[in-house]
Amino acid sequence: xxxxxxVRDLRVEFPTRRGILTALDGVSFSIAPGxxxxxxxxxxxxxxxTGAAIIGLLEPPGRIAGGQILLNGKRIDNLRYDQMRRIRGxxxxxxxxxxxxxxxxxxxxGEQLVETIRTHLGLDGAEARKRAIGWLEMVGIPxxxxxxxxxxxxxxxxxxxxxxxxxxxxxxxxxxxxxxxTTALDVSIQAQVIALLKGLARDKGTSMMLVxxxxxxxxxxxxxxxxxxxxxxxxxxxxxxxxxxxxxxxSAGLMxxxxxxxxxxxxxxxxxxxxxxLSAIPRGCAFNPRCPEVFARCLVERPALLATGxxxxxxxxYDAASEKHAPEAMRHG
Amino acid sequence: xxETPILEVEDLARYFDVSRPWLQRVLAGEGKRIxxxxxxxxxxxxxxxxxxxxxxxxxxxxxxxxxxxxxYPPSRGHVRFEGMELERAxxxxxxxxxxxxxxxxxxxxxxxxxxxxxxxxxPIRAFGMTPSAAAQQAKVAExxxxxxxxxxxxxxxxxxxxxxxxxxxxxxRALSSNPDFLVxxxxxxxxxxxxxxxxxxxxKDLQARLGLTYLFIxxxxxxxxxxxxxxxxxxxxxxVELAPAETLFTTPRHPYTRALMEAIPDLEMTGRxxxxxxxxxxxxxSPPSGCPFHPRCPLANDxxxxxxxxxxxxxxxxxxxxxxxxxxxxxxxxxxxxxxxxTTATAL
Amino acid sequence: xxxxxRMIDSDLFWSFRRSPVTVISxxxxxxxxxxxxxxxxxxxxNPFDVATLNLIDAFKPPAWxxxxxxxxxxxxxxxxxxxxxxxMYGARVSLLVGFCAVLFSMVVGVSVGLLAxxxxxxxxxxxxxxxxxxxxxxxxxxxxLVDGIARAALPSDVHDRVALFVVIFAIGISAWPQFARxxxxxxxxxxxxxxxxxxxxxxxxxLRIMLTHVLPNVLGPxxxxxxxxxxxxxxxxxxxxxxxxxxxxxxxxxxxxxRIGNDFxxxxxxxxxxxxxxxxxxxxxxxxxxxxxxxxALNPRLR
Numbered sequence: 001x002x003x004x005x006x007v008r009d010l011r012v013e014f015p016t017r018r019g020i021l022t023a024l025d026g027v028s029f030s031i032a033p034g035x036x037x038x039x040x041x042x043x044x045x046x047x048x049x050t051g052a053a054i055i056g057l058l059e060p061p062g063r064i065a066g067g068q069i070l071l072n073g074k075r076i077d078n079l080r081y082d083q084m085r086r087i088r089g090x091x092x093x094x095x096x097x098x099x100x101x102x103x104x105x106x107x108x109x110g111e112q113l114v115e116t117i118r119t120h121l122g123l124d125g126a127e128a129r130k131r132a133i134g135w136l137e138m139v140g141i142p143x144x145x146x147x148x149x150x151x152x153x154x155x156x157x158x159x160x161x162x163x164x165x166x167x168x169x170x171x172x173x174x175x176x177x178x179x180x181x182t183t184a185l186d187v188s189i190q191a192q193v194i195a196l197l198k199g200l201a202r203d204k205g206t207s208m209m210l211v212x213x214x215x216x217x218x219x220x221x222x223x224x225x226x227x228x229x230x231x232x233x234x235x236x237x238x239x240x241x242x243x244x245x246x247x248x249x250x251s252a253g254l255m256x257x258x259x260x261x262x263x264x265x266x267x268x269x270x271x272x273x274x275x276x277x278l279s280a281i282p283r284g285c286a287f288n289p290r291c292p293e294v295f296a297r298c299l300v301e302r303p304a305l306l307a308t309g310x311x312x313x314x315x316x317x318y319d320a321a322s323e324k325h326a327p328e329a330m331r332h333g
Numbered sequence: 334x335x336e337t338p339i340l341e342v343e344d345l346a347r348y349f350d351v352s353r354p355w356l357q358r359v360l361a362g363e364g365k366r367i368x369x370x371x372x373x374x375x376x377x378x379x380x381x382x383x384x385x386x387x388x389x390x391x392x393x394x395x396x397x398x399x400x401x402x403x404x405y406p407p408s409r410g411h412v413r414f415e416g417m418e419l420e421r422a423x424x425x426x427x428x429x430x431x432x433x434x435x436x437x438x439x440x441x442x443x444x445x446x447x448x449x450x451x452x453x454x455x456p457i458r459a460f461g462m463t464p465s466a467a468a469q470q471a472k473v474a475e476x477x478x479x480x481x482x483x484x485x486x487x488x489x490x491x492x493x494x495x496x497x498x499x500x501x502x503x504x505x506r507a508l509s510s511n512p513d514f515l516v517x518x519x520x521x522x523x524x525x526x527x528x529x530x531x532x533x534x535x536x537k538d539l540q541a542r543l544g545l546t547y548l549f550i551x552x553x554x555x556x557x558x559x560x561x562x563x564x565x566x567x568x569x570x571x572x573v574e575l576a577p578a579e580t581l582f583t584t585p586r587h588p589y590t591r592a593l594m595e596a597i598p599d600l601e602m603t604g605r606x607x608x609x610x611x612x613x614x615x616x617x618x619s620p621p622s623g624c625p626f627h628p629r630c631p632l633a634n635d636x637x638x639x640x641x642x643x644x645x646x647x648x649x650x651x652x653x654x655x656x657x658x659x660x661x662x663x664x665x666x667x668x669x670x671x672x673x674x675x676t677t678a679t680a681l
Numbered sequence: 682x683x684x685x686x687r688m689i690d691s692d693l694f695w696s697f698r699r700s701p702v703t704v705i706s707x708x709x710x711x712x713x714x715x716x717x718x719x720x721x722x723x724x725x726x727n728p729f730d731v732a733t734l735n736l737i738d739a740f741k742p743p744a745w746x747x748x749x750x751x752x753x754x755x756x757x758x759x760x761x762x763x764x765x766x767x768x769m770y771g772a773r774v775s776l777l778v779g780f781c782a783v784l785f786s787m788v789v790g791v792s793v794g795l796l797a798x799x800x801x802x803x804x805x806x807x808x809x810x811x812x813x814x815x816x817x818x819x820x821x822x823x824x825x826l827v828d829g830i831a832r833a834a835l836p837s838d839v840h841d842r843v844a845l846f847v848v849i850f851a852i853g854i855s856a857w858p859q860f861a862r863x864x865x866x867x868x869x870x871x872x873x874x875x876x877x878x879x880x881x882x883x884x885x886x887x888l889r890i891m892l893t894h895v896l897p898n899v900l901g902p903x904x905x906x907x908x909x910x911x912x913x914x915x916x917x918x919x920x921x922x923x924x925x926x927x928x929x930x931x932x933x934x935x936x937x938x939x940r941i942g943n944d945f946x947x948x949x950x951x952x953x954x955x956x957x958x959x960x961x962x963x964x965x966x967x968x969x970x971x972x973x974x975x976x977x978a979l980n981p982r983l984r
Binding site: 042043156157158159186187188189190191192194213214215216217219220221243253254255257258259260261262263264265267268269270271272274275 | 389390495496497498525526527528529530531533534537552553554555556558559578579582592593594595596597598599600601610611613614
């Protein structure tokens with residue numbers, strides 16, 4: 001099946017006074033209709049920026065400096081602001097971490113839903129209002145017919161995030177970009193919201209790009225997952241494979257460092273050091289200074305995504321041409 | 334158990350007046366609004382062990398952390414440090430030196446205008462712990478090394494460091510007065526997961542090496558499991574369960590504890606259908622009568638609505654304490670581990 | 682040397698260089714300040730040396746006019762004083778009053794704001810209500826009031842000696858609430874930050890926390906207000922002097938010069954009022970533009 005969204009070799013740059021910072025570098029992936037793609041990584045890895053680039057809301061002075069973004073085979077990365085605004089909402093819905101930034105405090109949630117439904121679906125006022133109440137019921141807001149006339153501040157955090165979800169879904173987009181949708185919520189509310197998103201995506205056949213730092217959320221929700229590091233994709237593949245048998249040394253380290261809930265371990269696995277700043281990304285593989293498997297080639301040549309089993313990893317370990325045994329002495333020495 | 338616990342908390346409560354300004358209140362005909370952040374909790378921490386408090390935001394766990402180091406005066410109840418009332422202990426520099434705190438936000442916990450060496454040395458200077466500037470410099474270098482930084486980092490300013498490194502600086506500052514007792518308020522919540530592992534490992538190493546006692550505050554059950562000897566679960570300003578760490582995870586008693594564990598997404602991907610707990614945490618300004626969890630609890634009955642349960646041993650032989658009428662009466666019996674907390678809101 | 686290198690490399694300096702208006706303002710302000718400070722060295726005449734004044738030199742037009750005299754580049758006034766020199770000496774008084782008044786209101790305002798914000802509760806309520814009340818009176822009114830009281834209370838010879846201080850006090854006292862409010866606001870934010878809590882856990886005294894932790898972190902906006910306040914103070918002083926309630930006649934400021942020139946504005950000797958006016962505008966505008974730039978440059982949300 002043709003992918004719904006395709007990102008090809010995306011490059012995002014931030015011009016600063018000290019030169020150009022490359023925030024995203026050669027990011028490629030696709031999302032099939034009805035598929036949930038999880039995007040994980042540490043803060044600054046570029047996961048949120050990937051989402052922002054897709055919905056055309058990169059914060060200035062950030063700009064797409066290369067590559068293409070295609071929705072249903074049509075390029076959307078080079079559209080004008082007003083053209084993109086029509087696509088946002090109608091074809092791509094967005095959910096952000098903080099519901100307060102998405103909802104306008106001066107209008108009732110009903111007005112905001114009706115406005116969106118009328119703009120994108122061309123329904124009349126009464127019909128749109130009926131739909132709005134229907135959406136509030138669908139996202140689990142009790143007494144939706146009354147709450148529809150409430151203002152955002154009259155809802156609790158979890159309920160507000162449900163309203164945001166309703167707002168993102170009410171124009172029935174084909175793709176939802178959800179950036180840390182549960183991070184601001186408490187654990188018990190988080191679970192409710194995840195269950196909701198998952199159910200809606202399944203029932204409506206909506207595709208979703210789920211950006212989060214929480215592997216647990218990804219494991220529960222996503223079909224495939226992309227692990228990002230320093231503005232690049234380190235590994236991408238079926239979620240089960242990546243979580244259970246990560247191939248890239250970074251994904252392996254990341255998975256191992258998650259504290260388990262079901263047992264106590266004496267010493268948690270840790271990745272020493274920190275992700276490089278955008279201004280100081282090392283040559284070759286960006287992970288090479290922290291990588292336990294590093295060898296000579298990693299220091300000079302940047303690996304592309306290489307197929308290995310069910311997943312693809314940007315790591316020279318999986319290239320048959322790599323002379324990976326020779327420099328053993330180097331890493332222990 | 335004859336030894337005095339390093340920290341003892343008895344019926345501790347802290348209320349905040351969150352009323353609107355007087356004139357507005359009178360005009361609107363409102364009464365005072367009192368937020369019961371912490372409402373009568375008791376626990377003790379034996380020397381060299383870690384007690385963790387877990388709960389969702391607004392449950393009062395951070396208020397407890399601030400109460401036990403004297404940042405707030407209690408509205409009711411007692412805090413005893415080494416058997417001495419906190420207020421008296423805090424008036425004595427030698428006692429104050431022995432308690433320190435680590436905070437959540439690595440960006441706000443270091444004064445941005447101070448050099449790292451001055452930040453770390455602040456307690457040393459305050460308690461007059463080194464005779465000379467040279468000795469102080471040596472001590473700062475030693476502390477920075479101890480937390481995995483370079484002595485040369487002392488010359489830098491906080492903004493030159495990543496979140497994880499700043500948290501190491503915070504730890505170095507806390508250790509600089511040679512404390513016995515550390516209050517750690519969500520020390521890894523703002524950090525990325527691989528960095529979180531570094532900090533947790535560091536804290537465990539330091540505890541083993543220096544014999545520290547921790548009060549560890551977190552919302553993350555998985556993290557808490559890795560560091561705790563005992564765990565208290567808080568809900569709306571009260572302790573609903575207090576148990577040895579392993580016991581809490583193998584046999585959670587309180588319906589809220591079970592619901593919390595149920596809610597955590599796991600990596601095992603057993604395909605298990607999680608049934609999240611319904612509803613949301615009520616406001617601590619007007620908490621429900623009786624047991625604060627009763628509006629969300631599948632086991633609630635009339636007694637739960639009327640009578641506040643005490644924190645008592647769940648079974649005569651068990652070490653875990655539970656504040657639940659259903660557990661006390663044995664009404665929770667036969668509940669399978671993978672379970673049944675009712676849901677209303679997410680049913681689609 | 683390292684400090685200079687760091688300054689040139691800093692974001693502040695970078696944003697400064699990128700804004701031509703700011704650079705021009707800085708140059709103008711620098712000329713004003715240097716001209717005023719170095720007046721005794723640079724001015725062609727000493728306008729206060731009565732011995733050198735000669736009424737024959739009175740009402741000379743600017744040097745480029747037909748009857749101009751190269752010795753009086755911007756002409757001379759009714760007493761035969763060189764206008765350029767009078768402006769330089771006058772700017773000296775204006776700047777002195779402005780700086781001292783701002784310093785005075787800054788010290789008062791920062792102390793009050795810091796105390797109110799850090800102590801909170803009743804102290805905060807009391808101090809801020811006083812500030813509110815003061816803000817309901819126009820600045821000039823307060824200054825006139827203070828000046829009037831001082832004139833009534835002090836014998837005139839004493840008053841002349843302390844007139845400068847009275848003006849500084851009058852202008853300074855009307856501007857402190859601005860500083861107090863801003864500093865209080867920042868202090869409320871800073872005092873709950875964890876680095877302050879950490880210091881409290883150690884048991885550092887409240888006064889020491891206020892001075893070593895909170896104060897350095899609330900001074901950024903103060904710098905902006907001080908810069909903008911300087912131009913306000915200069916204008917206030919000019920207004921007071923123009924109304925005759927300012928500095929004594931023996932030490933004319935720009936405002937005094939404009940008042941004197943005002944009498945001759947419609948009798949053809951326009952230069953006596955216009956040139957001091959231009960100098961005042963140049964000074965105030967350049968300082969104001971610098972303040973605007975500083976406000977934007979220090980605002981993290983606009984970076």
